[in-house]
Amino acid sequence: MSKYVVSSSPHIGNDRTVMTIMLDVLIALLPAVVGSVVFFGFYALFLEVLSVAAAVGAEALYNVITKRDQTIGDCSAVVTGLLLALNLPVSVPFYVPIIGSAFAIIFVKMLFGGIGKNFANPAIAGRIFLLLAWASMMTAYVKPITWTDGDAFVYFRCILKGREGLLDVAALSTATPLASLRTEAAGLDIFNMFFGEIGGSLGETSALLLLLGGVYLIVRRVIDWRVPVTFIGTVAVFALIYGAAKGQALDYILPSIFGGGLFLGAFFMATDYSTSPNTKLGLTVFAFGCGIITSLIRFFGSYPEGVSFAILLMNIVTPYIDKAFVPRPFGYQPKKGAKA
């Protein structure tokens, strides 16, 4: 037995591990989490905690039952649980995030082999599952709390009395701005859409807070800027063309990019490593596809919002994109004559 450690080169590595990447994502989501409490009260935080706990619990339990090494230490289940919660409206009952997260972790992630092996983003698939299972609940958006609703107790009443407590305060249900976008873009409050004072799911309302986190991830090189830039850019161009056809070329652009779940999807969901391509060109194609499908669903489909469906569809295409765009190595020589 050697007194020295013997292993293959390289003998040094950088500081990044799967856990630090996931922690970076959680840090980047922090502004949106704070925003969700500010806009929807502490019940939002309650849903987020439940969702994270269910995701981590489901993964831990799966590993125990199948006698695998415990993997919850990498914190990826925390990210999945939190992303799923941020995709829910505040009006959902407490069991919705629990079922959604458990579904996402077990059926979308673990059954396919765990982290890195899943074909679809678990949070997205979980959200779509919930949307199909509880269609009305999942689209029952309420107006965010505003300071004019009363005193600071508003926030605490929300958690004490749960969902009903919240609805007492902000009983007015509302549609997301996207619902009206297809027919009429004028009159939407761009300012509130950017800062988050609109109806929508917990984490999607404020483009600003998501942008803060997204820029952090790009600066830390956790995500590739090509995905959000291409995704959002494609949606913007599509909105420009759609608007032009209606004679209001510019009116549709800002509501399209600030409305709905585009920022949440483009910065945090489409950038998931396992379910997006592995090359820069592939990522660009992937994000372009996401943008096109999102716009098609929003303007021509039967749902008001299409970000989740777009990402899910492009997740499925990802292996083919990876096959189609294998980078040419340094010094690549095109084969002459017959193929080897």
Added chain:
Amino acid sequence: MRFTFRRGIHPADNKNIAKDVPLMDFPTPQTVSIPLSQHIGAPAAAVVAVGDEVKVGTMIGKAASFVSANVFSSVSGKVTDIVTCRTAIGAKATHIVIENDGAYEEDFLEPLLSPDAAEIKSRVAEAGIVGMGGATFPTHVKLSPKTPVDVLIINAAECEPYITCDYRLSLEKTSEIFKGVEYMMTALGVENAYIGIEENKPDAIAKLSALATDRIRVIPLVTKYPQGAEKQLIYAITGRVVPEGALPSDVGAVVDNVHTAFAIYEAVELGKPSFMRAMTVSGKACTRPGNYWVRNGVGYKDIAAYCGETDDAKKVISGGPMMGFAQTDLAPSTGKGTSSLLFLTEEEVSSGDKPISACINCASCASHCPMRLMPMFIERAVEAEDAALAKKYHALSCLECGCCAYVCPARRPLVTAMRRAKKLIKEKGV
């Protein structure tokens, strides 16, 4: 414009541990054990027997083929044993064990006065000179390219962390290096040479630049690993891309290490064959790090003793931390390619020995690969034992530089996978 290549990594260079310690003679021990396989190619054949008297520079191993190199005694004394034991890279090789009489009587070749190309080439072969950057490819083969070349590139990049011997050599033996480069240019018949050196060695750049001419230019390179990899270096300096599977000479270039140029100067002007080299001993687990002139055949245990290996040495590496070989013990001895011996503490290597977890498909390995490969797909091909797929992903182009494994957040053993892929492709003959 700054000279560099695409992708790569920026590891902490840790060169400050040894960089300011001038080269000094390493005290040669009582016994040296000189491996006959210190180079790529056929091992040299022993030409001495137990009991023979040898001097410093006496040939003890003769090149066994064109791609091979002569081996010389590094001390004067008596051959006491011929044994087969393990070298620093883990291969078995014949070692000539010589009892050092401490007299250092010399038995050198005749110095050459204004030699022509053929004389220089045969001297390089005679003196057993090999690539001293660590790859140890016989230099006379490189100086006899099959296709015409027009540029000589001298590699003084020294991109591996910790290692500073080429830096010290560039500072202390500047004019000798230029003379060696001139001989190499004569041998190759080229009119252009470039000395490429990373920007983190400004004083060496200044020293070299003072002697630079229109024919021999000094090129400061961006400090980035693996800047000293042959194909990356050629691209950085000339913009030429060596085709997959081809040699530098196919794009008209020959690359040799700066220490090789110095060795050629010594062989030509002093008649001194290759039996000694500059070497860095470094790492936080030794109390006397520095740069030493070390004769071939000095045991790693002698180096450990002299340089004060401490009890917290967790890993001992022959070569650099990116591409060097971890040692199981201190039995091997130095050779022509031993550029460094590192004694590293737990703290220094913990970043490379983290637990392995599942690939998360982040593609960091691909985005840092200087050869633009997809290491994660090659690893998967290897696990499926699919040689054809590994080849399709160009596993054979891998340099084994280790950038992929360095950046992998799941700490996948990607370099091992690359080596397995190459072996698999060879075995299955796809």
